[in-house]
Each structure stands twice: as C-alpha cells, then as structure tokens.
Amino acid sequence: MVAQLLLIIGLLVYPGFVFSILYGGILIWIYRKIRARMQGRRGPPWYQTYADIMKLLSKETIIPRNAWRLGFIGAPIISIVSLATAMLFIPIWSSKPLLGFVGDTIVLLYLLTIPTFAVILAGISSNSPYGIIGASREASLLVWYELPFWFSIATILILTGTLSVEKIVSTQAALGPNIVRAPLAFIAFIIAAQAKLAKRPFDIPHAETEIVAGPYTEYSGVLRGFFEINEALKWLTISSVAATFFLGWPITGSPVFNALLFTVKVALFAIIFAIIDVVNPRFRIEQAHWPLWEVALIIALIDLVRILAWIGV
Template sequence: MTSIPETLIGLLVYPGFLFSLVVGGLFYWLYRKIKARFQARIGPPCYQFFIDLMKLFSKESITPYTAGSTMLVLAPILSVTGLLLAEAMLPIGSGSVLEFEGDLIVALYLLALPGIAMMIAGTSSGSPYGSVGSAREASLMVGYELPYALSVLTLGFYVKSLSLSVIVRYQLVNGAFFLRYPMATLAFLLCLLPKVGRRPFDAPEADTEIIGGPLTEYSGALLGLFEVVNGLRWFVIPAFAVNLFFGGGANILEFLLKSLGLVLLLSILDVIHPRYRIDQGFKFFLKWALPLSLVDFVRSLVLS
C-alpha cells in the first residue's frame, strides 16, 4: 500500500497528469505533423498543442443561455477524471499507482467515460449540432464498446485474472498477446480509432458536417479542458493497448517506443481513410470487429 503523497504524485506528476499530458501532446503533434507531411505541407511546430492550451485557458468562457450550465461544466471534468484514473491503473514501465484485483474492468469503464462525457457535453449545450454529435457518439459507442470489451476479456479468461499487472507480467515471460490472439488484437486496434476520435470513425466530431459536434458551444477554458482530454487520450489509449496486447514494457523507454509505434499506425490509418457515414461505421464494427473478437474470445474459453 502506497502512502498518500506518493499516490498524489503518481496521479498528478509522474506517471499521471503532467507526464501523460506532455507525452500525449507530443503524440498529438506527431499526428498533425504526419497528416501535414502526407498532404505535402510543413505542419505545426512541436509546441503547438501547449500553445493552444495556454491560449484557450486565457480566453473567456461563455455559457449559452440555452445550455444546462452544471452539466456543461461537469462534462469535461468527468472526462479528464476518467482518463486520469484509468492512467493511474496502467502499469507504465515498472508498476502502476493503483493496483488491485479487477482493475481491468474498472479501467474499461473509466476509459468509456470520455465518450459518455462527450454525449453529456453535446446534449447539455443546447445546440442542434451538439445533439446530432451526441447521437452519433452514442450509436458509434454501441458499435465499438462490445468488440472492445470482448477482446479485452479474452485476455482475462486466458490468464484467469482480471488484473492488468498480471496480464503484463504474463506477457513479459511468455511473449506478447498479439501473437497468440491476432484477431482480438485487430478488433481492439479498430476500436481504438473511435476512442481517440480519428478517421474513419470521427463522425461524432465531423467538423465538415456538424461544425464542432458536441463541442460546438464550448469556448475558452472549458474547450481547453476538452483539449486536455484530447492530449491525454493520445497517450492513455495507446498505452492501454500496449499493456494489453503488445507486452507492456520492461522500462519506460521501451513502453514509450511501443506507444509511439501505435500512434504512428493510428495516424497513418487516419490520414489514408475518408470518413464513414455513421451507419456505415456502426455496421463496420458489428460486421468485422465483433466476429473477429468473438472468434478469439471463444478460442480463449476453449483453451483455458
């Protein structure tokens, strides 16, 4: 059992808020840079994400009179909290801040919070674009959460434990899970795209169709909090995948390199694909990702 100051440092500095914000911000910059290079542009400088954050937090926040102001403020906070707590449970490098039996399930729930917060944000902002964005987020979530959870539970059944650290330690000895369960890995990687809100599954925030989606009415510091969420999820969600399927990392450098690889993969997938319509995206998950994860789920049930 760790002491309270240690836990606080773990949550807020390393490997918590500050560390993941910096790494996530750099990963997000990398994504924008890759996108720019693919389009034969130069792209933004590496400090762009942090500059944007500073600017947004120095701006005025307007609450529209049609909006439910409590939920409008709570939604980004809920989102940041969920990502931070999930991040504290991930074993990054050596060990995690919070460790208990069953943290896999808790992490799954916490990583669903950003999506739910997005829905709350959209519906509470009182803007038609926000409502459309939330509806899209909701229907996409119904599609991707099932294969996502199934492919995670595959590992749980295989190692007969619902603890993240047990799964990571098992992989350090016996090799990474993506060799043993390639189909579940594929399904999981497909579900990462809507989790970080990238093409081809970025219909909820499609800026060419519904302005800003759920974030249309957000401004200033509250929008800045959603930028923080954007930065955090570029680190936390690939980190979750690295821990589960790509063997975690014996040290922090190996871990970061593996996450970097995943970020590159997600960025390239984003750049080379157009956007799916919302029903196509929903169908895609039920048609391809769900059967893939089901096959490996059944395999792990039979094998164990």
C-alpha cells in the same frame, strides 16, 4: 511519510496528471505531423498542442444562455478526471501500476467509457442543434464500438487467466506478447479503439464539414481548453492500454529502461492510429456499424472462442 509523498507525486506528476498531459500533447503532435507529411505539408512544431491549450485557457468562457450549466461545465471536467485516473492503472516502469488490485481491469474499462458519456452530456447540455446531433452520433458510435472493444479485452483476460493489469503484464513477460497469442483480438481492438478516439473513418460525431465541431461547437475559452486536454489524455490512455494489454513485453530490472520502452510502444500505437486516420475517408453514420460489428466484433468473438477451446473451457 515518504511512501505517502511518493504516492502524491505519482498522482500529480508521474505517471499522473502532468506527465499524461505532456506526453499526450506529444502524441497529438505526432498525429498532426504524420497527417501533414502524408498530405505534402510541413506540419506544426512540437509545442503547438501546448500553445493551443494555453491560448484557449487564457480566453473568455462563454456559456450559451439556453445551456444546462451544470452539465455544460461538468462534462469536460468529468472526462479529464476519468482519463487521468485511468493512467494510474497503467504500469510504466515495471509490471506494477501505481494503483493496482484484483479486478482493476474492470475499473480501467469503466474509466475509459466515461469520457464518451461526457461528450454526449456536453452536446446535449449545450442545447445546440449541432451539439445535439453530434451527441446523437457519439451515442450511436458508442453502441457499435464498445462490444468489440470489451470482447477484445475479454479475450486477453481469459488468455492470461486474470483480471489484474499487473498479472497481465507479467504473464506477457514470461510467455510473450498477447499480440502474437491473440492476433484477431488485437485487430478488433485497433478497429474499436479508432472509433473510441473518434478518428477517421469514425470521426462522425465531430464532422467539421457537416456539424461544425459537433458536441464541442458551443464550447469556448477554458472549457474548450479542457476538451483539448481531454483529447491529449484520450490519445495517451488508449495507446497505453494497447501497449499494456497486447505488447506488455519485455519487462526488465531497469525502471528507466522500462519507462522509455513504454513511451516508445505508446508512440508506436499512436502512429498506427494516425496512419489509419490519414488513409481513410470518413464513414457515414449508417456505414460505421459494418467494420465495428461485422468485422471487429466477429473476429474478436472468433479469437475468444478459439482461446476458450484451447484452454479447455
């Protein structure tokens, strides 16, 4: 009974839904603060993300007359559920995640892909010109960043010889962080993750000056608030995957220290993504393939081949 209660608490509170939203909101605040400071502005207070979400959740939701209601309503919910579930596969206070089994890395990667399809669904379901263009751009970007993203993770799986998130972390605790052992795969991951977050220079699907808010243009009220929650969860999950697969070290005997160290590492990667966003202009859609396929994919494959040769495959 106690074990079941702890599992429910873990699913709903920590490291589940509540923690993910709260810490994801902090990461968005860090991003906004860095962006403001580098532009000579003061930036928002720490609670701004939560205030924005609460304001949206309190407003009326208007669904366009020509929209496909099921897809329009379901898209943000699907995205939130997939990202919140993905966090359950991330070890926080030890090397063992709340949900873990052999091959859980594959499930985690699929869960991280679902939100992109949800955004595409949102844009198409809205039946808005801006939404459809944004969805089309999101689909194009998906084709370009998923390969380097998956190949960078595949490099880590081959390097550690396991598909288990727990064993990937424990291997780093014994042999050192993968960021040192697979540096090219790490660089490829960062480039692909920046596109997965849809941040500059890859914020093409949501280019405000071109297509308003892209797939989110027709969203308002509660459903728009859900997409704001989705944004917070996306920042947290992508940064958590980076911290787990490339900086899953050290692991101590203190769960509290491990959890604090994890939050610091996640914040560090969020800062990296924020700085990349601020210092880069937006690519045009036809320019995005160059850094993703001709840089990230190639260096990920180089590291993959190097590690295969090193282990004698």
